[in-house]
Amino acid sequence: MIDKTFQLIKGIGPVTEKKLWELGFKNWKDIIESTCPENFSSNLWEKLTSELPAINRALSNFKIIEIKKYIPKKLRWQLIPTVIDQIAYLDIETTGLFPSDSYITTIAVYDGNKIYNFIRDQNLNEFPEFIKNYNAITTFNGKQFDIPFIKQELNIKIPHIHFDLRFLLHRLGYSGGLKKIEKKLGINRGDLTDIDGYCAVLLWNKYKRTKNERYLHTLLAYNNEDVINLETLLYRTFNGLIKKYKIPFELIKINKKSFINPLKPDMDILNEIFEIYKEYS
Known part of the structure; x- marks a missing residue:
């Protein structure tokens, strides 16, 4: 479920995250496979498409040091479903x-x-x-x-x-x-x-x-x-x-x-x- 969160990227807060959801981007995969929508910051989009794959790899391999680097403390509770059996x-x-x-x-x-x-x-x-x-x-x-x-x-x-x-x-x-x-x-x-x-x-x-x-x-x-x-x-x-x-x-x-x-x-x-x-x- 953490892959529905975009606030991991510096510069994206609750308002921008909500905007992405409203634009139909429900998870990281949607972002990575799409092009920058109109009326959205190209700089933020570049950050999203360059950083989300690295975060996804860290989670797939469950490298704790990297996960802690990418996911701020205030958002780590959103990892609960990901690690629920661990x-x-x-x-x-x-x-x-x-x-x-x-x-x-x-x-x-x-x-x-x-x-x-x-x-x-x-x-x-x-x-x-x-x-x-x-x-x-x-x-x-x-x-x-x-x-x-x-x-x-x-x-x-x-x-x-x-x-x-x-x-x-x-x-x-x-x-x-x-x-x-x-x-x-x-x-x-x-x-x-x-x-x-x-x-x-x-x-x-x-x-x-x-x-x-x-x-x-x-x-x-x-x-x-x-x-x-x-x-x-x-x-x-x-x-x-x-x-x-x-x-x-x-x-x-x-x-x-x-x-x-x-x-x-x-x-x-x-x-x-x-x-x-x-x-x-």
């Missing part, structure tokens, strides 16, 4: 807010079909090689939280196309944390509704002290729920932006949440954590 929905849990004095405890990745968990002192070191399987990632506030932690602790680069829902949702008028936005959109977390990041810290600390797997499994269930919901949020965000900007893209079909979290929280463990939480709040 997205890793990613979320981390940590012992604190800053990489300088905290560390990653778990990472959850959902690819639309399966959940993958990476756990400190178990298989966290496998994450750098694993994430290379994907061309894009989706996070919530990952640019400011998840990615800085991952880069520092695992000493890797994350060159992927990155859809950060915190900032994309802000364009649609949604602000606040992930769970607040989920609630506004009617996304239900079931037994995990009242758990937050601090509860995740408590669960990890209890697991490390006791080695009781029930604490770890409850933490992983929470981490999993975050990434499962990111898929629905991404689709709804894309559709919302299409409607807001009145772009002639097809909407993404949103199916009722069908993927079931493979891990369930232990309710006795949750009640224990909530009691500890109350003591510190």
